[in-house]
Amino acid sequence: MKDFKIYPDTHPYLRCKCEEVSSPFPNEIKNTLLDMIEYLKLSQDNEYAIKHNIRPGVGLSANQIGITKRFFAMYLLDSDKEYKYGLINPKIISTSVTKAYLPSGEGCLSVITPHPGIVYRYFKIKMAGFDVVTNKEVTLSLQGYPAIVAQHEYDHLNGLLFYDRINKDNPLYIDPDAVEV
Numbered sequence: 001m002k003d004f005k006i007y008p009d010t011h012p013y014l015r016c017k018c019e020e021v022s023s024p025f026p027n028e029i030k031n032t033l034l035d036m037i038e039y040l041k042l043s044q045d046n047e048y049a050i051k052h053n054i055r056p057g058v059g060l061s062a063n064q065i066g067i068t069k070r071f072f073a074m075y076l077l078d079s080d081k082e083y084k085y086g087l088i089n090p091k092i093i094s095t096s097v098t099k100a101y102l103p104s105g106e107g108c109l110s111v112i113t114p115h116p117g118i119v120y121r122y123f124k125i126k127m128a129g130f131d132v133v134t135n136k137e138v139t140l141s142l143q144g145y146p147a148i149v150a151q152h153e154y155d156h157l158n159g160l161l162f163y164d165r166i167n168k169d170n171p172l173y174i175d176p177d178a179v180e181v
């Protein structure tokens with residue numbers, strides 16, 4: 001497995017607005033994305049993660065590994081379905097009115113210190129981009145957990161961190177209209 005140096009939230013990389021990748025997309029970026037997916041998959045293997053001293057993650061953005069370009073990887077299993085994407089120039093093209101949240105809050109491979117609080121995301125999104133797994137332009141319809149992960153990663157590319165979205169006056173407020181995921 002390729003090991004990645006993951007930059008912390010204190011580094012300016014995490015606050016930069018990343019640049020579009022120009023076409024044709026370099027093989028170097030495509031291969032990096034495939035390595036990022038593999039890294040995430042392995043990080044979810046408890047034994048492997050402990051042995052290699054890495055934290056489990058479900059998403060990783062380019063700027064987290066020091067590349068200020070618009071691409072991110074995600075890998076997760078939700079309801080027995082595998083969500084495995086490496087997206088270049090992702091765009092959110094539509095969102096639901098309904099919001100969703102993880103009751104225990106979100107985590108991030110770049111964030112070590114705890115930031116308790118509820119992060120509201122769209123329950124459903126449509127995201128377009130070039131996917132290196134299928135090697136084509138895709139439009140993904142995501143809902144629930146995978147939609148939350150994709151929005152978290154997309155935020156990274158704009159220099160946003162999950163705790164920026166926590167209500168500072170009332171971090172644990174539960175919106176009764178939002179869906180608990």
Ligand code: ZN
Pocket residue numbers: 107108109110152156
């Ligand atoms: Zn993150």
